[in-house]
Amino acid sequence: MTGRLYVPSSLDLLAVWVSAGEVPWPLEPILAADEDEESEYAALMTAADVSAELIAGVGRRVVVVAEGAADGHPIGLRRVVAVHADVEDFTDPDDDLAWFATQEIEQLLRGG
Template sequence: MRVYLPCTLPALAKAVDAGELGPAPLTGYAVTPALTEWYASGDTEELEYVALTEAARASLRMLTADRADGVAAAPRRVVVAAEVPDHAVSAGVDLEERARVRLSEPVPLAKVASVHIDDLDATSDIEAAIVALPAADGGDDDARFTVDGAEAHELMWYATQEIPDLLR
């Protein structure tokens, strides 16, 4: 099953050093039965895009948490796409996040298919979204608009052999 794992550049560097994304359990996003039922008119590609977008939102939250913990993380959302055995994935029933799944095993880097990351042109909008996210969660409409502005940026696709270049 293709799973989209939210990440950050510091977390990706740790995964490269460890040879895997982990430890388990991990939260990811995938084309689940609940997502398929909810988005009935979409084809597989559209459903995978929805899962990727949900993972990008989770990456923004990871960036916000990193910053709160004093971690110097570049303002770029990162999503790792990986092929995970079905037995290691369980889908939840959260109606708000129909694509969310739980992985019971770490993901070896050999199972990573690609990495998706914000272009450098998006960094100012991502930075603004990191700052605005707590207020957006509190119901501030202007802050929500700022967070939505970050989501307007498409993530760029990178092959696994390009990961070292991304980490430089």
């Protein structure tokens, strides 16, 4: 299966993954059911909910979005198409996440 994969994360995990050059395959992959906007948004928000559990409500939710085959292998950073994250520490599960281009990941990790 190919498509968009939504990987819940935290800023700390994202930093580790960037250093490693890859995102580990998630235990429970979150894939958009279809390529329409509603399916992708639902997958993003599902991943955001899991991210909130990862950070235990302290910090910023992060979701890494990658494209390609859902093959169970680590995801090379070249497959990452965007990162979504809270702009401030997480407070409300209904808040939307901001979109960050792959070129902005380093800035995001520095607190931007």
